[in-house]
Amino acid sequence: MKKKRFSNLKERAIKVFFFTNSVFATLALVGIFFLLLFTAIPAFKEINMGEFFTSTRWNPTSPVKEGYGILSMVVSTFMVTIGALVIAIPIGIGVAAYLSDVAHWRVREIVKPIVEILAGIPSVVIGFLGIVLFGPIIAKIFGTSNGLNAVNGSLLLAIMALPTIISISEDSLNAVPKTYSEASLGLGANRWQTLIRVKLPASLSGIIAAVMLGMGRAIGETMTVMMVTGNAPAFPKGFLSSIRTMTATIAIELGEVPYYTTHYYALFAVGFVLFIITFFVNMISDVILHKYQEREQ
Amino acid sequence: MKKILTLTLIFGLLLSGSMLTAQKMVQIKGSDTLVNLVQVLAEEFMAKNPRSPIAVLGGGSGTGIAGLINGTCDIANHSRPMKEKEKQQCKEKRIDYRTFIIAIDGLSVIVNKSNSINDMSMDKIGAIYRGEITNWKEVGGNDMPISLYGRQSNSGTYVFFQDQILGKQDYSADMKRMNGNAQIVEGIIQDRAGIGYVGVGYVVDSRTKKPRNDLKILNVAKNANSKAYSPLNRAAVDSGDYPIARPLFQTSAGKPNGVVAEFLNFIFSAEGQKIVKAEGFFPIGKGIIDANMNKMK
CATH class of the missing domain: 3.40.190.10 (Periplasmic binding protein-like II)
Known part of the structure; x- marks a missing residue:
């Protein structure tokens, strides 16, 4: 009797423990949201909301006239992200398809962990590669005088997004029921047709989720981009011009900004906009992933 | 219970120990232009005074002066004069700052x-x-x-x-x-x-x-x-x-004493200025040295 009560108590304690953990995780998110929101709001006492979103001039320390427009850096952020996806999606899906359908299982057992280790390389190391290796190559290929531009940033972000895209795409390709491909092969389709017309469409939601997660990583990445894009705050004239993303702007300026000034609040406002963007990207990928898991069951 | 007590004791000792060393360590922060020079000066100084540890960090002049105001460093390196606003902030925090010219730079x-x-x-x-x-x-x-x-x-x-x-x-x-x-x-x-x-x-x-x-x-x-x-x-x-020649500065938080004063005297000495020259900068003349000495008092 006594023992039973004790185990009941234990059970309840464990439940409470896990509940508290999940509450903490949620509270952290909500806390960050409100911290960003409330620190961002004072910025708009002095900055016109219209100027903030539509002006391309960001120059808070200007001796002439302070400028607080985030359009250039928002466009820059999307440029490197989309550039990264253009590179990473074909390669990522190609590798995933190879691993799940073509490769010998021994090759897969070796290659997949290696791809996943790629995700663990510190961003500063990848940035260094961008400076010493990719920079000069890009300059040579495109005939520019230097390699500090959006192409370099895109390339490195693609490398960083690849592990996510490959790993999740491969999982979702593997999760396609065997009966699908067996039926397709039985109807006379070859392996290529089976892969392209049956397996890929069947695992599309998983692949899209993989791409969205990779995109979330690319948007929020700071160090790598900051090291190789040159950080010129001008509105980008193309992929070969030097750009400065939202993350780089915050990282560069927050260290020295005097506290509780318009500049300080404006940086939090940039952070808030970034938070909203990544939040939606992650939410969309989550929704898609859920849909796909439901169908699996 | 006893174990916890011992652990707390050890932890407490470690903490107070690290606080003691933190107090003795002279922190220098600021200008990236000066960081190498001051690092070499500090190494030479420490070779002679092994019991007077000095840590030199970069970060930029603005960061160094902000550190001086926020009390996170003893000496700020800066390659531009202090701004009126920064001087005002020092006064508000009752920091009796002293600015010395330690070298001349031909930008x-x-x-x-x-x-x-x-x-x-x-x-x-x-x-x-x-x-x-x-x-x-x-x-x-x-x-x-x-x-x-x-x-x-x-x-x-x-x-x-x-x-x-x-x-x-x-x-x-x-x-x-x-x-x-x-x-x-x-x-x-x-x-x-x-x-x-x-x-x-x-x-x-x-x-x-x-x-x-x-x-x-x-x-x-x-x-x-x-x-x-x-x-x-x-x-x-x-x-x-x-x-476009310019003076390079060090500002101490308060009247220099102890290791800070010894280090500054070392920089102004013939030996210190020889290092300044060896690092590519130009030594300060007698007039500036005299002015520095007056400010030490």
Whole structure:
């Protein structure tokens, strides 16, 4: 009797423990949201909301006239992200398809962990590669005088997004029921047709989720981009011009900004906009992933 | 219970121990232009006074002065004078700051080795950095777009250059905002169309103590009619013929005493100034040394 009560108590304690953990995780998110929101709001006492979103001039320390427009850096952020996806999606899906359908299982057992280790390389190391290796190559290929531009940033972000895209795409390709491909092969389709017309469409939601997660990583990445894009705050004239993303702007300026000034609040406002963007990207990928898991069951 | 008590005791001891060493360690922070020089000075000083540890960090002049105000460093290195606002903040926090000139810098304008230009006037350099001149052929060079390299806004060199050369106007938004002097030097070595500005200590090879031969140091003239001088020309820097020479500062939080005073005295000594010279900067004259000594009291 006594023992039973004790185990009941234990059970309840464990439940409470896990509940508290999940509450903490949620509270952290909500806390960050409100911290960003409330620190961002004072910025708009002095900055016109219209100027903030539509002006391309960001120059808070200007001796002439302070400028607080985030359009250039928002466009820059999307440029490197989309550039990264253009590179990473074909390669990522190609590798995933190879691993799940073509490769010998021994090759897969070796290659997949290696791809996943790629995700663990510190961003500063990848940035260094961008400076010493990719920079000069890009300059040579495109005939520019230097390699500090959006192409370099895109390339490195693609490398960083690849592990996510490959790993999740491969999982979702593997999760396609065997009966699908067996039926397709039985109807006379070859392996290529089976892969392209049956397996890929069947695992599309998983692949899209993989791409969205990779995109979330690319948007929020700071160090790598900051090291190789040159950080010129001008509105980008193309992929070969030097750009400065939202993350780089915050990282560069927050260290020295005097506290509780318009500049300080404006940086939090940039952070808030970034938070909203990544939040939606992650939410969309989550929704898609859920849909796909439901169908699996 | 006993175990916990022992653990707390050990932890407490460790904590107080680390706090004691933290108190003794002199913290120096700030200018990226000065960080190498002060590091070498500190190493030499510590070789003689092994019981007086000194830690030297970079981060930029603005960061160093902010550290002085927030009480996170004992000495701030800065390559621009303190701003009125910063002096005011010091007074509000009752910091009896003392500013000393520790070396003279011939701020150097550098271009790629392949560039055909040797001399340039201050107003031309200003026009280039304001973005009014965008092609090398406009200043007599080859037909290629100018690729601008500069520092980030927390840099004292950024502010000094903006005040003295740009006439307190905005930098071109296309200027690449680099993290430090070394990154600008690396960028210029690779970029055939690049132009950058760095402290004279960074155009001198740290091993051979001779000017670097993998980039070109421009001779700078006051205006179109005057003669252009090299920042490596000691006499021209001293006489003011080299137009963008500047003092480099250290500011102590309060009247120097203990290790801080010993270290400052070491820098002003003949031995300290010899190191200044060896690192590529110019030593301070007797007049400045006397003024420094007066401020120590």
